[in-house]
Amino acid sequence: MMLPYFENLIQGIEERLATDKSGIVARKRLTLETARLGKRLYSGEERITWSGLVAPYDLLAAMGIVPCFVEFIGGMLASMGSIDPMLEQADQMGYATDCCTYHRAVTGAVHQGLLPEPDFLIATSAVCSGGMAVIEGLARHFDKDLFVIHVPHEKNERAVAYLADQFRALTDFVTEHTGEALDPDRLRMAVDNTNRARAAMIETYRWARQVPSPARSRDLINFGIVMALFLGTEGGAEVAEAYRDEFARKAGENIAGVPGEQLRLLWLQNRIQFKNPLVEMLEQEYQTAVVAEELNDIAWDPIDPEDPYPGFARRALSFSLVGSTAHRAQSIQRLAKDYQVDGAINPCHWGCRQGTGARGLMGEALRGAGVPTLNLEVDCVDPRNFAEGQLRTRLQAFVEMLLDHKAAAGGP
Amino acid sequence: MNQEITKLAGFTCAYTPLPLLAAAGFTPYRILPVGQAPDQAGSILHDNMCPHVKRVLDRALDDDLPGLDALVVINSCDAMRRLADAWPKARPAEPVMLLDLPYSADERAVNFLRQELLALAEKLAAGSGRLPSQEELHQSIATYNRLARLFDRLDARAAAGTLTGGRAGLQRWHQRSVTEPIDKILAELETFAADNDHPDKAAAGAPILLFGNVLAETEAFDLFEEAGARIVAEDLCTGSRQLTVLPENPAEDPYLILARGLLNRPPCARTIHAEPTGDLAEQVMRRAQETGARGVVAHVLKFCDPYLARLPAVHERLRKEGMPLLVLEGDCTMRSLGQQRTRIEAFVEMLQGEES
Ligand code: SF4
Ligand code: SF4
Numbered sequence A: 001m002m003l004p005y006f007e008n009l010i011q012g013i014e015e016r017l018a019t020d021k022s023g024i025v026a027r028k029r030l031t032l033e034t035a036r037l038g039k040r041l042y043s044g045e046e047r048i049t050w051s052g053l054v055a056p057y058d059l060l061a062a063m064g065i066v067p068c069f070v071e072f073i074g075g076m077l078a079s080m081g082s083i084d085p086m087l088e089q090a091d092q093m094g095y096a097t098d099c100c101t102y103h104r105a106v107t108g109a110v111h112q113g114l115l116p117e118p119d120f121l122i123a124t125s126a127v128c129s130g131g132m133a134v135i136e137g138l139a140r141h142f143d144k145d146l147f148v149i150h151v152p153h154e155k156n157e158r159a160v161a162y163l164a165d166q167f168r169a170l171t172d173f174v175t176e177h178t179g180e181a182l183d184p185d186r187l188r189m190a191v192d193n194t195n196r197a198r199a200a201m202i203e204t205y206r207w208a209r210q211v212p213s214p215a216r217s218r219d220l221i222n223f224g225i226v227m228a229l230f231l232g233t234e235g236g237a238e239v240a241e242a243y244r245d246e247f248a249r250k251a252g253e254n255i256a257g258v259p260g261e262q263l264r265l266l267w268l269q270n271r272i273q274f275k276n277p278l279v280e281m282l283e284q285e286y287q288t289a290v291v292a293e294e295l296n297d298i299a300w301d302p303i304d305p306e307d308p309y310p311g312f313a314r315r316a317l318s319f320s321l322v323g324s325t326a327h328r329a330q331s332i333q334r335l336a337k338d339y340q341v342d343g344a345i346n347p348c349h350w351g352c353r354q355g356t357g358a359r360g361l362m363g364e365a366l367r368g369a370g371v372p373t374l375n376l377e378v379d380c381v382d383p384r385n386f387a388e389g390q391l392r393t394r395l396q397a398f399v400e401m402l403l404d405h406k407a408a409a410g411g412p
Numbered sequence B: 001m002n003q004e005i006t007k008l009a010g011f012t013c014a015y016t017p018l019p020l021l022a023a024a025g026f027t028p029y030r031i032l033p034v035g036q037a038p039d040q041a042g043s044i045l046h047d048n049m050c051p052h053v054k055r056v057l058d059r060a061l062d063d064d065l066p067g068l069d070a071l072v073v074i075n076s077c078d079a080m081r082r083l084a085d086a087w088p089k090a091r092p093a094e095p096v097m098l099l100d101l102p103y104s105a106d107e108r109a110v111n112f113l114r115q116e117l118l119a120l121a122e123k124l125a126a127g128s129g130r131l132p133s134q135e136e137l138h139q140s141i142a143t144y145n146r147l148a149r150l151f152d153r154l155d156a157r158a159a160a161g162t163l164t165g166g167r168a169g170l171q172r173w174h175q176r177s178v179t180e181p182i183d184k185i186l187a188e189l190e191t192f193a194a195d196n197d198h199p200d201k202a203a204a205g206a207p208i209l210l211f212g213n214v215l216a217e218t219e220a221f222d223l224f225e226e227a228g229a230r231i232v233a234e235d236l237c238t239g240s241r242q243l244t245v246l247p248e249n250p251a252e253d254p255y256l257i258l259a260r261g262l263l264n265r266p267p268c269a270r271t272i273h274a275e276p277t278g279d280l281a282e283q284v285m286r287r288a289q290e291t292g293a294r295g296v297v298a299h300v301l302k303f304c305d306p307y308l309a310r311l312p313a314v315h316e317r318l319r320k321e322g323m324p325l326l327v328l329e330g331d332c333t334m335r336s337l338g339q340q341r342t343r344i345e346a347f348v349e350m351l352q353g354e355e356s
Helices: A002-019 A026-042 A057-062 A071-080 A084-092 A101-111 A129-142 A157-178 A184-208 A223-230 A234-252 A278-286 A308-318 A325-338 A356-368 A388-408 B018-023 B051-061 B078-090 B107-128 B134-160 B166-177 B182-194 B218-226 B254-264 B279-291 B311-320 B334-339 B341-355
Strands: A047-051 A065-069 A120-124 A146-149 A263-267 A288-293 A343-349 A373-378 B007-011 B026-030 B070-075 B096-100 B206-212 B229-235 B295-301 B325-330
Touching: A002 A026, A026 A065, A026 A223, A026 A234, A047 A129, A057 A065, A057 A157, A057 A184, A057 A223, A057 A308, A065 A071, A065 A223, A071 A101, A084 A101, A101 A129, A120 A129, A120 A157, A129 A146, A129 B078, A129 B311, A146 A157, A157 A308, A157 B107, A184 A223, A184 A234, A184 A308, A223 A234, A263 A325, A263 A388, A278 A288, A278 A388, A288 A325, A325 A356, A325 B078, A343 A356, A343 A388, A356 A373, A356 B078, A373 A388, B007 B018, B007 B107, B018 B026, B018 B107, B018 B134, B026 B107, B051 B078, B070 B078, B070 B107, B078 B096, B096 B107, B107 B254, B134 B166, B134 B182, B134 B229, B134 B254, B166 B182, B166 B218, B206 B279, B206 B341, B218 B229, B218 B334, B218 B341, B229 B279, B229 B341, B279 B295, B279 B311, B295 B311, B295 B341, B311 B325, B325 B334, B325 B341, B334 B341
Parallel strands: A047 A065, A047 A120, A120 A146, A263 A288, A263 A343, A343 A373, B007 B026, B007 B070, B070 B096, B206 B229, B206 B295, B295 B325
Antiparallel strands: none
């Protein structure tokens, strides 16, 4: 089911790209790269690993491993409209329905035989406890070795040294499983690609901050989180550069992603992964653009190709969902300011103790920074309980309130 | 510990290094998720959140706690991190000290935890004015070992059904041991342990293994015994997993002993065993077989990802061996457990039926 899906997807996008006349192709390039990753995962011809979210993907790329974080599967199945049977499978296995659907979906999928067997697995304690448990379950299911990475809570030099050391040990672990030592030239090349992607992503975000933003709301959905998987690859760097160039051109020509942009919003943590009309409604009925996403952020420095491990560690520690809520709030407040947003949406994904568990604290931090926030109680990957009417009404009321505020303050 | 202990350090997790807290001049005070404090924590965090953490925060918000000189939170799971984040909202004057806890027990992890423990000792010393000497820490480890060994002996008697007061009585001791000064509790418990055994009514009950996370209420243990079960082994954060005997070696760095000891103690679900993987299922099966349990009861709190995510594997493993499993989802109230009484009774009846 999966391999033909990705092959068809690749073929379809390549055809569309070949005949495109609009020049607005960055999103398609991202989808193409994602489909290629999917094909490699399912081809049975490459070495693959299932991992936690903050694994060093560039290191793995340099070692010839195709990596994928497990939450990606839930998101992908939801976007394909194929998640229901996986969730039902997880229910039957006694996986409590109060837990995160990303994890229930991948657990169901693996028991339905939908996940290719990995060569080994890598658990990362960030970003959540559920993710750790699920990877351990996959390792048990496939009877494969598991490497465990503890991402420390504090961000200090001791934490950097400890995490860098674990990444070095991961290198040995991979070598043990592939029989191939890390080639220093390939590592340098991978780090160069990471730095290229990083620079282009920073530029992309800089353009997206422009008022009006050249980004359509859908352009940057899941961008940062999916790009993480491509770090270290030439393809990843090219996708980021395609975004940068497209946004630069649109900004230069003053083409707004949402024509007549009236309001700008920041989206916290998870996007809703299945097809739904909410964002389109915001754009079309209220000229409201989602210009910023919490996970579309780069708060790490370029990585030193000669000694990349501390840089890999700092990058992992910089992730907004690693560490305290105060650290997360600071990242979000910075984004709110940089993107000049009028408000924020916090989709309180059912079952997420990590993000949703801080709903009250985040709301307070954002209010304190003058950013009105709407908490949407929603499951971002399970379409079965999607209360469209209710969510639409709440969003409408929120946006109307923001518009009233703006009018009262004399804009736009 | 001869010095006068006047300061209280709150804690909430079985991985807390109690000997260090005591050596630094604090009485460890476990904030148990009990009592009648009204539900408020959900508005600071989210309702869909570990009831243990919410209940602890509710108690803080309701001032249903003595004043604490420090709160030591272990970075054991998402919910515990959120508790550390939220504490200042409830008790702004009480310093929160987060101890990061690795997931495995390799030497890298042990060294990291050792450094974390040293950092914690310094933070505690800032509050108490006492950085424990190496000797004091060794001595504290030895004192807690005495307590842990006593509990091991009492646990064996409770399993045999001969302990006065049964499991409920033992649970009361467990609770006192983490809320009262160690010297006091040690003296009382030694006297109690010296007392003769009294065969208990539950001696003939259906033998079960009870495992899970938090089950603090003593009445809960009565409930199992009234239903006709005999808990031959218990593996709970608020019970046998609170204290473990650590190696004693005055020649070795006590922080290293503590770090290694904490990471190698019987693990809770949040700790990963890379080899063999999925160890919780194996661990439960092994324990059930070793202790002669005929059935297993999992008492797991709602919304606890580390346990809930692993239950399907435990289920599968026990089913393969024909070992019956009853899963009870708790919310840190006796009300919810009371509602499960019929299920517990039916489970025990089923075990008794198999026996006869
Ligand atoms: S939504 Fe929350 S619980 Fe689910 S994978 Fe993401 S961080 Fe983990
Ligand atoms: S019960 Fe589970 S969720 Fe709650 S604190 Fe313990 S490990 Fe964390």
